[in-house]
Amino acid sequence: MSLKRDQKIDMGVAALIIVICAAFFQQSFLILENDYEPIGAAFLPKILCIAIAFLAALIFHKALKNYLALKNLPETEKTFNTPVDFEKKPLMAVACALVTVAYVGAMDINLLDFKVATVTFQVLLGAILTKLDLKRMAIISAIAVVIGIGGNYIFKDIFFVDLP
Amino acid sequence: MSELISSFGHLMTMSAVIYIFIGVTAGIVVGAIPGLTGAMLISLTLPLTYYMDSGSSMILLISMYVGSISGSLITAILLRIPGTPASVITTFDGYPMAMAGKPGRAIGIGIMASFIGGLISWIFLAFLSPLLGKIAVKMGPFEFFSMVLMALVLIASISEGSFIKGILSGFLGLLVATPGIEPVTGQPRLDFGIADLAGGFHLLPVLIGIFGANQIIRDIINSEQKTKKIPLKLSGLFMSLNDLKKQAFNLIRSSLIGTWIGILPGIGANIGSVLAYGAAKNSSKHPEKFGTGIDDGIAASEAANNATIGGALIPLLTLGIPGSVIDAILLGALLIHNVQAGPLLFVLHAEIAYNIIITALIANLFMFVIMIISTKMIAKIIEVPKVFLIPVILVFCVMGTFALHNTMFDVWVMLLFGVLGFVLEMAAIPLGPFVIGLILCPVAELSLRSGLMASGGSFAPLVTRPVSLAFMIIAIGTLVWSLYKIRLKSI
Numbered sequence: 001m002s003l004k005r006d007q008k009i010d011m012g013v014a015a016l017i018i019v020i021c022a023a024f025f026q027q028s029f030l031i032l033e034n035d036y037e038p039i040g041a042a043f044l045p046k047i048l049c050i051a052i053a054f055l056a057a058l059i060f061h062k063a064l065k066n067y068l069a070l071k072n073l074p075e076t077e078k079t080f081n082t083p084v085d086f087e088k089k090p091l092m093a094v095a096c097a098l099v100t101v102a103y104v105g106a107m108d109i110n111l112l113d114f115k116v117a118t119v120t121f122q123v124l125l126g127a128i129l130t131k132l133d134l135k136r137m138a139i140i141s142a143i144a145v146v147i148g149i150g151g152n153y154i155f156k157d158i159f160f161v162d163l164p
Numbered sequence: 165m166s167e168l169i170s171s172f173g174h175l176m177t178m179s180a181v182i183y184i185f186i187g188v189t190a191g192i193v194v195g196a197i198p199g200l201t202g203a204m205l206i207s208l209t210l211p212l213t214y215y216m217d218s219g220s221s222m223i224l225l226i227s228m229y230v231g232s233i234s235g236s237l238i239t240a241i242l243l244r245i246p247g248t249p250a251s252v253i254t255t256f257d258g259y260p261m262a263m264a265g266k267p268g269r270a271i272g273i274g275i276m277a278s279f280i281g282g283l284i285s286w287i288f289l290a291f292l293s294p295l296l297g298k299i300a301v302k303m304g305p306f307e308f309f310s311m312v313l314m315a316l317v318l319i320a321s322i323s324e325g326s327f328i329k330g331i332l333s334g335f336l337g338l339l340v341a342t343p344g345i346e347p348v349t350g351q352p353r354l355d356f357g358i359a360d361l362a363g364g365f366h367l368l369p370v371l372i373g374i375f376g377a378n379q380i381i382r383d384i385i386n387s388e389q390k391t392k393k394i395p396l397k398l399s400g401l402f403m404s405l406n407d408l409k410k411q412a413f414n415l416i417r418s419s420l421i422g423t424w425i426g427i428l429p430g431i432g433a434n435i436g437s438v439l440a441y442g443a444a445k446n447s448s449k450h451p452e453k454f455g456t457g458i459d460d461g462i463a464a465s466e467a468a469n470n471a472t473i474g475g476a477l478i479p480l481l482t483l484g485i486p487g488s489v490i491d492a493i494l495l496g497a498l499l500i501h502n503v504q505a506g507p508l509l510f511v512l513h514a515e516i517a518y519n520i521i522i523t524a525l526i527a528n529l530f531m532f533v534i535m536i537i538s539t540k541m542i543a544k545i546i547e548v549p550k551v552f553l554i555p556v557i558l559v560f561c562v563m564g565t566f567a568l569h570n571t572m573f574d575v576w577v578m579l580l581f582g583v584l585g586f587v588l589e590m591a592a593i594p595l596g597p598f599v600i601g602l603i604l605c606p607v608a609e610l611s612l613r614s615g616l617m618a619s620g621g622s623f624a625p626l627v628t629r630p631v632s633l634a635f636m637i638i639a640i641g642t643l644v645w646s647l648y649k650i651r652l653k654s655i
Contacts, residue, residue: 009591010591012591013588017332027353028353032351034349037616039612045339045354092387093381093385097381104576104579121559122559140552144555151563155567161567164572
């Protein structure tokens with residue numbers, strides 16, 4: 001990962017943290033205070049929001065300064081971590097995340113029950129991870145059926161947990 | 165002493181032995197597999213322990229802790245990929261020794277060093293904890309607040325990445341713990357109008373998200389990573405008496421370093437092994453040989469990282485302050501079972517405290533035997549492609565999170581914190597301080613507010629009470645030193 005990209009990530013995350021703090025700070029004004037306590041229930045959230053926002057602003061400022069300094073230099077290939085000899089798959093992670101959200105969402109709105117949703121989820125995830133390698137997908141499908149049915153049995157009949 | 169013997173007797177039951185065996189084995193296997201960590205295993209097991217009694221659940225979790233720290237040496241030596249961060253330093257000499265045709269010897273030294281490190285730190289755990297427990301009952305709210313502050317500053321100063329990011333992470337953890345029922349008046353706060361958030365973010369979904377889901381995201385991104393395998397020949401697995409004599413001083417020194425590092429709140433096994441390795445190298449007659457595959461390097465690293473286990477349990481049991489990130493999860497496990505770790509643990513739940521202490525010893529013995537017997541088998545398990553493991557682990561993350569309160573809200577929280585954990589780590593913001601802050605916020609806030617009510621609003625007791633003053637001096641000293649180091653770097 002290049003240094004310029006590191007600075008962009010730092011700036012983005014710092015900005016996100018400041019937004020989160022702003023939301024918490026705004027909510028803290030809704031907390032009811034009492035008069036028998038020197039500091040009330042709102043003290044800690046407010047102080048933390050201010051401190052975190054300040055630190056995030058420091059990180060943002062430093063990252064921006066570095067980014068501007070690097071802007072006019074040729075893109076360097078210095079890596080943040082040790083150099084890697086394989087291709088990273090961020091898009092695969094995004095696809096898997098979307099499938100996971102769909103899996104949880106389907107159970108949340110009672111579209112699918114646990115058994116069906118879990119087997120479908122694992123097969124879909126396996127398809128993405130193996131890039132439709134049929135041999136590996138057959139193994140993953142078998143594991144999916146065992147986990148789906150077995151997990152349902154263990155949680156419902158042994159632990160007495162009501163699954164979706 | 166009598167309580168220790170009595171606990172030993174209680175643990176010599178079939179169910180306790182089975183839990184220890186399962187815990188250590190699972191810990192070793194998970195610790196050995198790169199991409200899976202002890203923290204992930206323990207946080208995923210937490211929902212299962214909900215249906216067990218508190219004693220049995222702590223036996224299982226402590227055993228997993230011991231197993232996972234030790235198991236990571238197998239892949240560190242054979243594949244140059246540490247199973248967990250605790251064995252990063254072991255790769256420096258373990259892998260070269262394996263490449264030189266002596267993988268069995270490298271693993272054997274690692275296993276023996278792990279065992280001795282665990283044993284020496286256990287002695288401190290067994291005899292120091294009850295003593296510290298008696299001192300800790302005399303501590304008041306200001307002492308607890310200043311101790312939490314000290315723990316946060318310490319872990320921020322030692323965490324990887326910048327100090328400012330470490331402090332920010334700790335404060336973020338504190339902030340995330342504030343929504344829900346506030347500890348003094350019991351009113352709901354910071355729920356953003358969401359009914360499910362009235363109880364705050366439950367600990368378990370956050371932990372599973374941070375350690376489980378976050379790690380899975382990384383594993384998917386790094387799924388193309390290939391590993392060079394070394395054929396495993398197990399000759400030389402057992403250290404000779406001569407080897408033990410040569411390594412005796414190194415093993416004892418490294419174990420003491422690991423124990424001390426473990427005692428310091430918030431610092432973990434990887435730091436212990438770094439310092440022990442450094443000490444071994446600096447005091448060696450042949451420092452240039454370190455990194456080429458020598459016994460001393462492996463022995464120092466593995467003795468220290470296992471010694472941190474016993475050391476880290478000391479502040480957990482006596483003060484309720486986790487000595488490492490995994491200890492923070494164990495603290496959460498105790499809370500789930502309505503057991504408050506800290507000074508009153510040895511008074512109100514002494515049997516649990518002593519069970520934990522004895523389990524650390526017995527798990528260490530099991531670890532030694534299981535690793536000697538099953539190294540070859542474990543080396544085969546780590547060859548299982550990740551594509552088979554990832555879907556199963558994700559399903560367990562979802563099931564385990566749902567099972568606690570039967571609400572899908574927890575599952576969404578788990579996914580959210582998985583993504584948040586991943587984003588924070590991408591920006592090199594360490595997660596250790598976050599978890600420590602999350603777990604300790606209720607203690608810190610309740611201590612500060614009740615202390616101020618007692619002192620009439622005065623913050624003076626923070627510096628006028630001697631123990632609190634000592635903690636504040638350490639916290640401020642560490643803060644100043646870390647800021648000074650930042651200033652030096654920027655010059």
